[in-house]
Amino acid sequence: MAAAVSLPNPDRFGYLKPKDVARLAEAYRFSEAAHAGQTRQSGDPYISHPLAVAEILADWHLDGQTLMAALLHDVTEDTSVTKDEISDTFGKPVAELVDGVSKLDRIEFQSAEDAQAENFRKMLLAMARDVRVILIKLADRLHNMRTLGAVPPAKRSRIARETMEIYAPIANRLGLNSLYHELQELAFSHLYPSRYKVLAKATKAARGNRREMIGRTLEALKRKLSESGIEASVQGREKHVYSTYRKMLEKHLSFSEVHDIFGCRVIVKDVPACYLALGALHSLYKPIPGKFKDYIAIPKANGYQSLHTDLIGPYGVPVEVQVRTEQMHRIAQSGVASHWIYKDDTDKLSELQKQTHRWLQSLLEIQHQSGDPQEFLEHVKVDLFPDEVYVFTPKGKILSLPRGATAVDFAYAVHTDIGNRCVAAKVNGELVPLRTELRNGDRAEIITASHAKPNPGWLQYVRTAKARSNIRHFLKTMQYEESAGLGERLLDQAIKALNGSLAEVDDASWERVVRDGGARSREELLADIGLGKRLPAVVARRLLKRGDSTREDAKPGGSVVIRGTEGMAVQLATCCRPIPGDAIVGSIKKGQGLVVHASDCGSIVRSRKNEPDQWIDVEWDPRTTRLFQAAINAMVENRRGVLAKVASEIAAAGSNIDSITMAEDRAVFTNMHFVVEVANRQHLARVMRALRRLPDVKKITRVRE
Numbered sequence: 001m002a003a004a005v006s007l008p009n010p011d012r013f014g015y016l017k018p019k020d021v022a023r024l025a026e027a028y029r030f031s032e033a034a035h036a037g038q039t040r041q042s043g044d045p046y047i048s049h050p051l052a053v054a055e056i057l058a059d060w061h062l063d064g065q066t067l068m069a070a071l072l073h074d075v076t077e078d079t080s081v082t083k084d085e086i087s088d089t090f091g092k093p094v095a096e097l098v099d100g101v102s103k104l105d106r107i108e109f110q111s112a113e114d115a116q117a118e119n120f121r122k123m124l125l126a127m128a129r130d131v132r133v134i135l136i137k138l139a140d141r142l143h144n145m146r147t148l149g150a151v152p153p154a155k156r157s158r159i160a161r162e163t164m165e166i167y168a169p170i171a172n173r174l175g176l177n178s179l180y181h182e183l184q185e186l187a188f189s190h191l192y193p194s195r196y197k198v199l200a201k202a203t204k205a206a207r208g209n210r211r212e213m214i215g216r217t218l219e220a221l222k223r224k225l226s227e228s229g230i231e232a233s234v235q236g237r238e239k240h241v242y243s244t245y246r247k248m249l250e251k252h253l254s255f256s257e258v259h260d261i262f263g264c265r266v267i268v269k270d271v272p273a274c275y276l277a278l279g280a281l282h283s284l285y286k287p288i289p290g291k292f293k294d295y296i297a298i299p300k301a302n303g304y305q306s307l308h309t310d311l312i313g314p315y316g317v318p319v320e321v322q323v324r325t326e327q328m329h330r331i332a333q334s335g336v337a338s339h340w341i342y343k344d345d346t347d348k349l350s351e352l353q354k355q356t357h358r359w360l361q362s363l364l365e366i367q368h369q370s371g372d373p374q375e376f377l378e379h380v381k382v383d384l385f386p387d388e389v390y391v392f393t394p395k396g397k398i399l400s401l402p403r404g405a406t407a408v409d410f411a412y413a414v415h416t417d418i419g420n421r422c423v424a425a426k427v428n429g430e431l432v433p434l435r436t437e438l439r440n441g442d443r444a445e446i447i448t449a450s451h452a453k454p455n456p457g458w459l460q461y462v463r464t465a466k467a468r469s470n471i472r473h474f475l476k477t478m479q480y481e482e483s484a485g486l487g488e489r490l491l492d493q494a495i496k497a498l499n500g501s502l503a504e505v506d507d508a509s510w511e512r513v514v515r516d517g518g519a520r521s522r523e524e525l526l527a528d529i530g531l532g533k534r535l536p537a538v539v540a541r542r543l544l545k546r547g548d549s550t551r552e553d554a555k556p557g558g559s560v561v562i563r564g565t566e567g568m569a570v571q572l573a574t575c576c577r578p579i580p581g582d583a584i585v586g587s588i589k590k591g592q593g594l595v596v597h598a599s600d601c602g603s604i605v606r607s608r609k610n611e612p613d614q615w616i617d618v619e620w621d622p623r624t625t626r627l628f629q630a631a632i633n634a635m636v637e638n639r640r641g642v643l644a645k646v647a648s649e650i651a652a653a654g655s656n657i658d659s660i661t662m663a664e665d666r667a668v669f670t671n672m673h674f675v676v677e678v679a680n681r682q683h684l685a686r687v688m689r690a691l692r693r694l695p696d697v698k699k700i701t702r703v704r705e
């Protein structure tokens, strides 16, 4: 059956097993059918593109799965074929590879800043997860660059710039040297077409003029090496137009100054032969001092190894020579070389980087020493940046955040004000909760409201130090302001108890009391009162310049009115959960502010007897409008649907359920514990009455511990 299908250029795939070639042919036929009727900008049938991508990858001797994925890489994006279909027909690994490439296709690079380009490269690498996804993407890009002439000019320069800033550096980092240079040359030729034309023409002319001289030099080198008994192959080396251009820019040179150097390469069989060859070359032509570089002893960061030397050739023309072994040559041309992740020299290699380094080296050995293909596959999957995620802002900037970072972290990373005022988030256009963890490549957007404030609950899930410290700082400031507000009311009450009024206290008295009390400002003094650090009656006496009488301090007249909207300065005790209508008392504890209990709360009896100074009279503000939490217990018959009935009855009585806990038993009766939100005692009574009417409800009680 497989014989019926054949690939257009079967010999390109000759290194694969016949079984893999047959599968590849099936993938080819599948892709051809899916893309039927589609053409490229050049007018060629679309299938020519995935086929070319697979052929490029075959030149790098990649495995069958990668080549199949290359043939199928555009079908999920451009045709009606789904990932599941690919998975069913060609297996899950191939479907994952295709999906990985499609994901990369969907993100677009926009910013021209260097730092952004670096983050974008990391984002791509982090998203890929499997290095083969990146290799397919690079081959895809190479073919698109080779055929870029057919694309409209505006799009052409965007793709060329992206190639120069993103894909060529990735190829370099992977040690794919010839790919790196080809991508650069192509990108340069489309970004600066006229400069490229002039330089390419000049390079060609210069080479023509010197053909005889170059030929004679190469001959002389070969003869010298063979006389010295060194087995070597000597090749002339074409200089890249883009590297000539870069040299001209960086060193402010004219074309002729740069092109004075022509290059050649000497390839020998082992490392000792490299140094022997170098010695022979130096005895033939004089080396230029200071130009010798030993990249064998100290390889470049991407794993590149060679000896570099500049010689003064015949007629005084400089000759740049590279000496390397065959293996070094292979790695320099197309190896997935070591250290693709390297940070600044100042950073030590982290354990992860060392691991990745080891991983890449083993990959390299497996790939080049005809190892086990199964082993190769086990090594290609790695999480390259397990500690980071890369996320887009609405303006296309990329932020790097720690793994697990949420929308709130993102908001603070954009700006402190955005964090402090965020109320909701959109990820990839959809509304999500603020606690949502962000993933690589997400496009996040924060919705703010001018009066919104940070929520203490955020502290439970934020990951960044910036978010954490900003939330803490804000809450502290807010608590301080709220405490000062409460302190003022407590002080007002204490002054009234002394038949005075806060309005009649003059600035001089304030200044004196603030200074004598060791506070920095009037506000700090008031906040201290609100937080229970100073007694309001004592401060009131000092302000009114009355003598101290501790007996009277303990028994102030009047009471503090509680609205329930004071924020963190006033807390309603969770033991008794007082609601308007309940008789209440307040306790001021150091650093806690005012805690309001029901007067009959069992947990405060001892403290009221032993520490009477701590307790003050409080009363509800009749105008309060907020809802308060109350706990109720329902003993119900254990039947299906009983919870739904109870819940809808609570809702019908105009109350919200805050939480429900249920005993997990199978008895005939079971206890349900609710925390509900009510306006006051009358409202709670209405809710409880409504529940009592349900036949399944046997007993209903308000819970006050």
Ligand code: MN
Pocket (backbone or CB within 6 Å): 049, 073, 074, 140
């Ligand atoms: Mn493509």
